[in-house]
Amino acid sequence: MILSDVVEFLEKVPPFQFLKKGTLQMIASKVSMEYYPKGTEILVQSGPPSEHLYIVQKGGVKIFVRSGTDDIIIDYRNEGDSFGFVSLYSGDKSRTNVVAADDTICYLIDKETFLKLHDAYPAFAEYFLRSYLGKYVDTTFRELYDKGFLYRSGNTLPFTTPVGDIATQRLITVSPERSIQAAARLMAERKISSLVVVDEERKPLGIVTDRDLREKVVAAGVSVEGPLRDIMTTSLVTIEVGEFCFEALLKMIRHSIHHLLVMDKDTLKGIVTNHDLMMLQGLSPITIAREIESRQNIECLIPISSEISSMVGLLLKEGTKASNISRIITELNERLVQRIIEIDLNEHGPPPVPFCWIVFGSEGRKEQTFKTDQDNALIYADPETPELEKEAAEYFQEFALRINNALVKCGFPKCPANYMASNPKWNQPLRVWKRNFTEWITSSTPESILLSAIFFDFRPVYGDLDLGEILRRHLNQKLEQERFFLARMAATVVDNRPPLGFFKTFVVEKSGEHKDQLNLKISALALIVDIVRLFSLERGVSETSTLERIEALRGQHGLTDEFGLELEQSFEFIMLLRVLRQFEQIELGSEPDNFINPNELNTLEKQTLKEIFQLISRVQDLIDQRYRLGTVS
């Protein structure tokens, strides 16, 4: 009875569901069961490796990493999900913290049993590796993105790329009799982290890496005059050229090494490092970015937006964080716009005065998910003569219309409220824009507050970006002078309450097509965006993305210091719910929207949403108090 319950449970859980009943019975007899009260630390970052594979039977856990004083949430794992794989598999210290987010029961599978399964069923191992690789890829993505590596080489994915394709061919080999110092110099000169030690016939004898120099020479106080033979690592881990990259990663984790020799039967073909594998991840976004650059006319750009959608699906499957996904989408969409404008300018000649193409709304905040409506406008430099003024107005009117139409062709529907550059209202010289902004701030009518919420998230994407900068400075100056505007905006922010009823049950759509559903964008995401926008305007922060705004406000805004991290995590969580839901819809062939049915959420997701709503409500109360008490300077 006890074991048959475990078997029944495992039968519903991937990848166990793919195993035979007899195997599941064997596993069940080895399973132990542990209970973790809410808040229990199950695994600790940099702590001992996991000794088990943990499968959540009931409840849920939060996985996060601590960097400095910040906790970065990587994932939530719920009923049927597992954790502990990475350090169990590598025997290396745990890289993450795992804490019970609720009272949680886990089934534990011991290392020995797990490794047996791993060896007997390759597909079983691959499942875990894939889910792990997703996380691995995600953390390295941030690094690559920040370093601007996104636009470099590569063109396929870890599961389809043979190691031979990415292995470094320009392999540096040395004789075992070379001195340690000579070898170290060679490595420094060539800026490489390893040397392969070979005999006269170029058969590999060993490898010397940075780590060997550190651990076996410097730390051990060995003379640098000695031969390499004394310090080289002779247990060579090799991989065949034809094997896939994820297998290389697997070997690296398993042996805790960063270099693998790539062999073609008996011949040394090259070397592959963990860095090469990391580089591999950014590939599909890079490929798309390059494709965009290479297209010469609008028609050729059309198929690319559907490529962006399928790439997003892939990133989702690999476990990339929602905020990173939207950064990639935003980046690619931006490149698409830039390319469209470039192509148009080439065809129709340069403009009479400098201009700046700006985007706002979710595009301005770099928070796009799948297909979003166009939200754009155009600022041009103030023409010096009335003749030039007329010429510029005509030129930019036609120009904007062409760009808006091209964007429609590329899959960005027109904005129903006509917030587009082709609308003469939003296609104006700088002085008119300044006048508009001043007017919205000083009048503080409901309409102007609404327009402010839309336009103040603007971000320049093409042309003379200084024009956008000047407008941003003007905006901040005016806000300094007109604090009453912020009070009005705060009142709007506070009015828009999260849909959490008094009895803490969800208030959802009462009628219509989306009856009993929750609009994630309007009822959750927008509330956080509004709060953070208000804070940014209070401090004249020029960032437009919600997460970047929180980052920029840190240390200079009391409420952000107190609630910034929670708001950030909440935002990330809702974004993920939304993007997963939308991707599901796209895969089913329907139009993505922002609705979810709360009943389809699991307990942990519901609980988290409730907590998020309580958080929003609390912050709104504090904003309300502050403005009522007039404590905002």
Added chain:
Amino acid sequence: MGFRDWSRGKISDLSDTYKQKSSNFGAMEAAVFGSEDHSLPIDKVRYVVIDSELTGLDAKKDSIVSLGAIRMLGTRILLGETFDRLVSPETKLTGASVVIHGITPGEVAEKPSIEAVLPEFLSFCGDDIMVGYMPVIDLTFLNRETKRLYGISVKNLIIDVFALDKWRRQRIGEDSSGCPSLYDIAKSFDVPVKGAHNAVADAFITAQVLQRLLPVLIDLGIKSVGELLAVSNPAKGGDKFRFSFKFGNF
């Protein structure tokens, strides 16, 4: 919490000891070994959670019809390490007891006698700390048999989840009067009650109750086995279990 800092080595040491004990185990030794180290932390010791089904509660006339047990390493329940045996009772199954545990005379007629099952059961328990819901009842019957067969009582340390829970309720200022059944306590901890009134199923429920209780007790300051014993058996100062009661009290 949990087993992070409990090295694998330590677990395997323990199981080696256990295996050794089991393999060397003879009937006479059964009753003489028992863990004496009361300073061990309560979330890092071995427990064996037991339950028995009886023909009735009269120690003179009734007898054991089934024995069930499941092992725990600290708070971890080892789902594959269970003991589950029916026993041919020395006394007749009464109508009333058949209704409770659903074991019919026909089912047990072909089963091994208590003489055959008891050594296996004691071997399974080893010197782990025995845990039960009001284990005093189970021990009365077990000891009657061990005394009859080997002339000595079971010497394992005994923990009563009923007493632990009562103490907990007292300590946190809840109503601690009344006599909640195992299933009442289980429900109060959100432990699912499944396959009730089957010895191993009840042992599993009891184990899950202990699993929930241990972290709470640790929070309330109960850290060592000695302290756990004291709480489990306040009247006796908590150390060794001796029975001197009438069933009528229950």
